Amino acid sequence: MGRLTTHVLDTAHGVPGAAMRLELYRLAPDRVLVAQTITNADGRCDRPLLEDAAFTAATYELVFHAGDYFAGRGLDLPQPRFVDIVTLRFGVSDPTQHYHVPLLVSPFAYSTYRGS
Template sequence: MGKLSTHVLDTAHGKPGAGVRVELYAVEGSQRTLIKEDSTNSDGRCNSPLLEGDNLRAGRYELVFAAGDYFASQGVALPSPRFIDRVTIAFGVADPGQNYHVPLVVTPWSYSTYRGS
């Protein structure tokens, strides 16, 4: 059975992104349905998978990270409006039997992701 997990890496400070609010949405057409909210732990990970087993289904999803709030909490001087604020990663799950790890590598000025396992 597969699972969906995430991880936040703060590359501006060279550390895990602890305390980042994460929202997971299922996407069907133009409709987004919030299915889970969580926050990252001291290692920048959620304490449990966002979805696993029968709850992980083939389809489209979005992860939304409150990166701007995180950097503000770290004392970073940010412009108003923030350049990077809420980061949305839209992705698809083709085979729910596999593991999907969708990390966020982020600074106040840039971000990237990749598919891990």
């Protein structure tokens, strides 16, 4: 069966985004928290966010606490922060597949893609 994974790359420092807090929400029929974790030293989660029967076709939101991460690294950030909480909304049409949704982030920009 399929699974959902993520990882974070800190593009400002060229390192994995270690110790970033994140939550995963399923949006249908209501917004429900289905997972929360903190990334490990490699910027990854220690296990899939969802897998097997818990991973269903739906719209999801991954919420990354990037502003807190960069503040924790001692960066002098403007207030309010330009990039603070990054919310990625994406759809899963075939939960038998592996969906990898990484975040590449700096204090002033972010991007994502469907990885492998």
